Amino acid sequence: MRILQWLNSYFPDTGGIQTFCADLLPELQHRGHDVLLLTAHTRHEAPDIEVVGGLEVRRVDSVKPLLRRDPGGILRAQQQVGRVIREFEPDIVHIHPCGPELPYVARALAKRPTPTVMTLHNNYDDLAIDLGEGSFFGRALDTAGRVAAVSDDARRWLLTERPDIEQKTCTIHNGIPDRVEPPDPLPWNPPVLGFIGRVEPQKRLDVLLAAFATVVARHERVRLRIAGDGSDMASIRSLTSSLGLDGRVDLVGMVAPDQVPRLLDATTVFVMSSDYEGLPIALLEAARHARPTVATDVGGTREAVIDGATGVLVERDEPAALADAIVGLLDDPDRATELGHNARRHFVESFGLAACADRYEQLYADTVEARG
Secondary structure (H helix, E strand, O other), X not given: OEEEEEEOOOOOOOOHHHHHHHHHHHHHHHOOOEEEXXXXXXXXXXXXEEEEOOEEEEEEOOHHHHHHOOHHHHHHHHHHHHHHHHHHOOOEEEEEOOOOOHHHHHHHHHHOOOOEEEEEOOOOHHHOOOOOOOOHHHHHHHHOOEEEEOOHHHHHXXXXXOHHHHHHEEEOOOOEOOOOOOOOOOOEOOEEEEEEOOOOXXXXXXXXXXXXHHHHXXXXXXXXXXXXXXXXXXXXXXXXXXXXXXXXXXEEEOOOHHHHHHHHHOOOEEEEOOOOOOOOHHHHHHHHOOOOXXXXXXXXXXXXXXXXXXXXXEOOOOHHHHHHHHHHHHOOHHHHHHHHHHHHHHHHHHOEHHHHHHHHHHHHHHHHHHHO
């Protein structure tokens, strides 16, 4: 099957969707499918055509003209998108909507109707996104033959907004490859709290830093390592200084995917303080490495972290609760280790890459068959 994957950014941009595609798409290639990834140019310089991890990637300058309201640039991008689709001749298009790229999807598919699958990567309730039939997002939902949500929570939210599409929706949990070697023991000398992800307002690293200031008062040797980059980096640096945490917080910036295992091996407790999430890849990676997690109980986080069994869930925007949960694990290394082992078992049972790829292969086949 010829599968065109469409998302609005890819490496060197990093994030959960990019990491998910970097795992899933080579797995689909390994199974004999012809896969092409179509994405946009972003603030990082990258060629129009390249092979990344064995995957052919085509980039079009599509998002920036939309943001600049540049009609000529939009037309050129639309023509490039159409050319890629005509040349590749996909049997199915898999859309990962996470930006303003949906007008291109709608226009391209209107000119070349193709069976389409969409993955909903989040519960967007707090963002008040318009899913109505006249919106770009709504039209993409209507056009899609099947819609997969990455969590039961995201699917429930979608169906509160669009109950009319229930019959073509399902949940497919994200999956990632397992590691070959056994996880390292949790490090305690010193203990390290870890966050890996985009440094964006959604992640509420201000809440994490406020909680960490409390944790430090009770565990003076503990450190916090934040790996990632994004629009909030300057404010996070400033807040770190104003809280007197310089020298205790390591802001390591963007890390390559192959460096994530090393960072997790050096982490004692993984922490996520987000306001909203779909099914965070970072939580699955932490569980794969047998790391206990303290996270806010938002979106599909509850499906990745079993409260009290593989980690601890707290209410969002509650630095005191986040701090108490972290301190509870630092005070009890045996419990932290047990939760990490449980997290590893939960990962193996529920979030393997092979099972995820199986589900998408079947979804593609069902979608193509339904189109006749």
